[in-house]
Amino acid sequence: xxxxxxxxxxxxxxxxxxxxxxxxxxxxxxxxxxxxxxxxxxxxxxxxxxxxxxxxxxxxxxxxxxxxxxxxxxxxxxxxxxxxxxxxxxxxxxxxxxxxxxxxxxxxxxxxxxxxxxxxxxxxxxxxxxxxxxxxxxxxxxxxxxxxxxxxxxxxxxxxxxxxxxxxxxxxxxxxxxxxxxxxxxxxxxxxxxxxxxxxxxxxxxxxxxxxxxxxxxxxxxxxxxxxxxxxxxxxxxxxxxxxxxxxxxxxxxxxxxxxxxxxxxxxxxxxxxxxxxxxxxxxxxxxxxxxxxxxxxxxxxxxxxxxxxxxxxxxxxxxxxxxxxxxxxxxxxxxxxxxxxxxxxxxxxxxxxxxxxxxxxxxxxxxxxxxxxxxxxxxxxxxxxxxxxxxxxxxxxxxxxxxxxxxxxxxxxxxxxxxxxxxxxxxxxxxxxxxxxxxxxxxxxxxxxxxxxxxxxxxxxxxxxxxxxxxxxxxxxxxxxxxxxxxxxxxxxxxxxxxxxxxxxxxxxxxxxxxxxxxxxxxxxxxxxxxxxxxxxxxxxxxxxxxxxxxxxxxxxxxxxxxxxxxxxxxxx
DNA sequence: GCCGTTTTCGGCCCGACTGTTTTCAGTCG
Numbered sequence: 001x002x003x004x005x006x007x008x009x010x011x012x013x014x015x016x017x018x019x020x021x022x023x024x025x026x027x028x029x030x031x032x033x034x035x036x037x038x039x040x041x042x043x044x045x046x047x048x049x050x051x052x053x054x055x056x057x058x059x060x061x062x063x064x065x066x067x068x069x070x071x072x073x074x075x076x077x078x079x080x081x082x083x084x085x086x087x088x089x090x091x092x093x094x095x096x097x098x099x100x101x102x103x104x105x106x107x108x109x110x111x112x113x114x115x116x117x118x119x120x121x122x123x124x125x126x127x128x129x130x131x132x133x134x135x136x137x138x139x140x141x142x143x144x145x146x147x148x149x150x151x152x153x154x155x156x157x158x159x160x161x162x163x164x165x166x167x168x169x170x171x172x173x174x175x176x177x178x179x180x181x182x183x184x185x186x187x188x189x190x191x192x193x194x195x196x197x198x199x200x201x202x203x204x205x206x207x208x209x210x211x212x213x214x215x216x217x218x219x220x221x222x223x224x225x226x227x228x229x230x231x232x233x234x235x236x237x238x239x240x241x242x243x244x245x246x247x248x249x250x251x252x253x254x255x256x257x258x259x260x261x262x263x264x265x266x267x268x269x270x271x272x273x274x275x276x277x278x279x280x281x282x283x284x285x286x287x288x289x290x291x292x293x294x295x296x297x298x299x300x301x302x303x304x305x306x307x308x309x310x311x312x313x314x315x316x317x318x319x320x321x322x323x324x325x326x327x328x329x330x331x332x333x334x335x336x337x338x339x340x341x342x343x344x345x346x347x348x349x350x351x352x353x354x355x356x357x358x359x360x361x362x363x364x365x366x367x368x369x370x371x372x373x374x375x376x377x378x379x380x381x382x383x384x385x386x387x388x389x390x391x392x393x394x395x396x397x398x399x400x401x402x403x404x405x406x407x408x409x410x411x412x413x414x415x416x417x418x419x420x421x422x423x424x425x426x427x428x429x430x431x432x433x434x435x436x437x438x439x440x441x442x443x444x445x446x447x448x449x450x451x452x453x454x455x456x457x458x459x460x461x462x463x464x465x466x467x468x469x470x471x472x473x474x475x476x477x478x479x480x481x482x483x484x485x486x487x488x489x490x491x492x493x494x495x496x497x498x499x500x501x502x503x504x505x506x507x508x509x510x511x512x513x514x515x516x517x518x519x520x521x522x523x524x525x526x527x528x529x530x531x532x533x534x535x536x537x538x539x540x541x542x543x544x545x546x547x548x549x550x551x552x553x554x555x556x557x558x559x560x561x562x563x564x565x566x567x568x569x570x571x572x573x574x
Numbered sequence: 575g576c577c578g579t580t581t582t583c584g585g586c587c588c589g590a591c592t593g594t595t596t597t598c599a600g601t602c603g
Binding site: 025027035059061065066099101102137139226229230231233263266267270274280281411 | 575576577578579580585590592593594599601602603
């Protein structure tokens with residue numbers, strides 16, 4: 001039974017929860033939380049790292065003890081320390097920790113005073129009105145807990161692209177408030193996470209009261225969760241939570257840095273400050289009582305000897321060490337993209353003709369696109385058979401001959417069948433400039449068979465690009481279980497490429513996959529998978545994801561000039 | 575439990591808001 005990084009991280013988080021309930025040393029608890037975060041964000045499976053003999057202790061926050069626990073978990077799927085902790089805590093007590101307003105101290109209090117050890121018992125106690133007997137539990141907290149138990153938060157996170165729409169109108173509203181200098185959406189949104197749990201707005205203004213009034217009075221606000229002089233939280237009608245922080249201009253950079261996070265990144269930077277006898281908080285960088293930096297983010301980084309670190313990298317995944325060593329990558333930008341190698345038309349499941357898509361691509365500043373409609377597969381998608389494909393190729397020839405500023409490459413998105421073969425015959429595929437292969441079914445094959453399937457597809461003589469490699473749909477379908485490193489290595493050997501599908505619900509490769517591809521020298525195709533003319537705007541989401549994956553322009557296939565891209569793509573030989 | 579341009583021991587990020595309290599603990603980000 002393979003143990004994944006996620007499994008290890010979940011065990012460390014659970015240990016941290018249980019230690020909290022036992023009032024363990026808070027720094028020990030933090031060490032487990034930090035380790036969980038480190039493990040979760042590793043681009044490679046730790047199992048493979050251990051197998052190859054590389055030390056786990058090189059990872060940030062992993063020392064001898066946690067390294068040994070990781071090895072134990074990898075070998076047995078269990079952790080004796082966790083099992084032991086569990087024996088000391090009633091089952092169900094942990095669930096209480098995840099209710100809003102309940103932390104370890106109150107959970108301990110509930111258990112001691114009322115014997116409450118589970119959600120069910122808590123519900124019963126609330127119904128009998130017994131909670132107010134406990135010191136510190138007033139009517140408001142009781143009502144809040146009753147509400148949370150009745151309507152459990154699904155924990156559903158919004159797609160970043162969805163949150164962006166809500167953010168845009170709110171930001172516009174705040175920018176109109178008199179005295180407002182700057183409004184920025186910080187938090188995981190600014191770091192470019194594929195999903196966000198809430199929005200964090202940072203506003204610089206000389207008149208915080210006016211901003212606060214406009215914010216809590218915004219017409220999409222359904223509930224004001226908290227509101228002070230400089231900070232507030234609301235829930236919008238859409239369910240999205242938005243936190244606001246208002247600071248003076250002199251603190252803007254410090255606040256932006258602080259509220260952009262990530263938390264692990266911030267802690268790392270603050271510790272660097274400490275070593276320099278500096279105090280770094282959301283108001284600035286201070287030596288004693290004197291503020292020495294903080295109006296800009298650059299000044300905050302400079303105070304600890306670092307250059308500006310792009311928000312997408314701020315996960316404490318080595319970006320601080322890279323910055324300190326002058327090794328920060330120059331990240332890819334939208335303007336670097338010259339082409340888009342995955343575009344659909346109304347010949348299959350797109351909404352616009354090839355001419356219309358070509359016009360939209362030009363408007364988006366592209367020099368070339370690949371027309372890659374679906375192959376025929378079990379009758380789905382109105383997919384192209386050899387005959388309809390031939391007609392489309394003639395049309396592409398006509399459009400290219402008409403000599404526009406945009407070149408259209410001939411391609412196909414062909415299904416990778418269960419056994420790894422492709423859904424169109426070789427002689428048809430051989431007529432194309434590129435062949436994109438994609439998994440659209442048989443998602444649950446199992447780790448080994450799934451990799452074998454993809455490797456066989458990559459072995460096909462005409463195979464160019466593996467589309468949306470994990471086949472995930474964020475919030476709807478989990479990624480397929482596959483040894484991505486095996487796939488990446490095979491791409492490197494075969495001269496194939498990986499796609500970063502830029503549709504907001506896909507964003508697949510993920511950031512860790514991008515780093516893996518770059519490590520093995522496999523170029524990534526940032527592709528819109530456009531089905532409508534306006535979908536070329538999705539490239540922006542893809543670029544953001546690529547930046548999170550540390551990719552520079554040189555790591556991205558479609559930053560290349562057309563001639564060079566074509567050379568790399570066209571594969572007639574085995 | 576981790577970690578070192580103060581340290582192999584003794585630190586470990588920091589402040590706002592809430593609900594409850596009569597001065598603050600707990601939670602949250």
